[in-house]
Amino acid sequence: MEKPVASITVLGSTGSIGTNTLDVLARHPERFSVYALTAARQVDLLLAQCLRFNPTWAVMTDPDAAKQLEERLGAEGSRTRVASGADALVEVAQDERVDMVMGAIVGAAGLPPCLAAAQAGKRLLLANKEALVVGGDFFMSAVRQGGGRLLPIDSEHSAIFQSLPEDPETWERRVEKIILTASGGPFRTRDIATFADITPEQAVAHPNWVMGRKISVDSATMMNKALEVIEAHYLFGLPASRLEVVIHPQSIIHSMVQYHDTSVVAQLGTADMRVPIAYGLSHPERVVSGASPLSFDALTGLTFEKPDPRRFPGLGLAWAALEGRAGSTAVLNAANEVAVDAFLNRRIRFDQIHVVNQETLSSSWDGETDSLEALLALDGQARQRAASVVSAL
Ligand code: NAD
Ligand code: MG
Secondary structure: OOOOOEEEEEEOOOOHHHHHHHHHHHOOOOOEEEEEEEEOOOHHHHHHHHHHHOOOEEEEOOHHHHHHHHHHHHHOOOOOEEEEOHHHHHHHHHOOOOOEEEEOOOOHHHHHHHHHHHHOOOEEEEOOHHHHHHHHHHHHHHHHHHOOEEEEOOHHHHHHHHHOOOOHHHHHHHEEEEEEEEOOOOOOOOOHHHHHHOOHHHHOOOOOOOOOHHHHHHHHHOHHHHHHHHHHHHHHOOOHHHEEEEEOOOOOEEEEEEEOOOOEEEEEOOOOOHHHHHHHHHOOOOOOOOOOOOOOOOOOOOOOEOOOOOOOHHHHHHHHHHHOOOOHHHHHHHHHHHHHHHHHOOOOOOOHHHHHHHHHHHOOOOOOOOOHHHHHHHHHHHHHHHHHHHHHO
């Protein structure tokens, strides 16, 4: 029997994950059709993507960019309609004509449309880890109530998901711990005494992966791994004490699950995001991703080391936030978004990112986590607090 075509919205289609997603989709036109593509303000690239994939909708959060896109699509005779603003992102994420949503926006800005997709029962492919770090238990209960499926796209979480038994009911009973691997980023061996001199250009040059600027800085501080520990807690339901991180500079093992009998199950592959993207799109099937297979002849060795807390002080904040009261992970995420932005704009030094995160997390704040509005208010409050830490530095 022929499989019906799945209709997909790609939130953040012009980014690193977005373009990789379209690359995989283009390999399987008989399986997928594109309902909507969205971007913040990259008109040229979104225009090219619309002409190639003919979505029903293109959404740009920036109204001027949307206007430009509309004119240029019109001049090309395209039938793609254009909308703008954050509400339009929610619309194309929850529309009844959509089966799957790829969440590939960066930062908490992706929370409202990802949550809308979850509530509407879509298959949600989640690359946008910040949405889950902010949304936490509220997000996971929205997934359950919506009756859809949340599939991780982050390579570590896809690896863990692939290494876990199929039935989530058995995870807590069988699994001893989850071990996330980390590359260690560009500064794994750099003299710590020179961390204050690190420039944004050096921080975004990741040795193994080509990614957006924000996640690249997060990889350099290992705040990316901290966010991923939090993401793993919410996705797989294990307490913080059963989540571990090991540095594995080759990025061949993408993460592991250790069972009670000490058996470790891992997922391996080349460092190419099209693999977890293809898995999310086709689960439980497997389709061609475009990635090159591992060559065991060329592999020289897999090494492992413990993360040094002096080099990567931010990593420990994941456990601090998970052990803190509800909302702590949202506060930490907001602080980090503000700190990374300040670093990229040369307002603070690389080593001060941690100062902003730590001070914001340990400052007093209040707020609820039981609705989208409450979460956004908490996010706003933490951003203000972090901005004042930045100003005082
Ligand atoms: P990116 O910066 O390359 O792309 C971000 C996309 O989101 C772009 O399309 C941009 O136009 C859009 N966008 C940015 N700000 C927005 C806003 N305020 N509102 C609406 N849209 C906005 O980022 P990326 O590297 O593709 O990462 C996307 C997400 O995936 C992040 O959460 C990141 O942590 C996660 N992720 C990325 C990788 C990777 O290899 N790049 C791997 C794992 C997880
Ligand atoms: Mg990752």
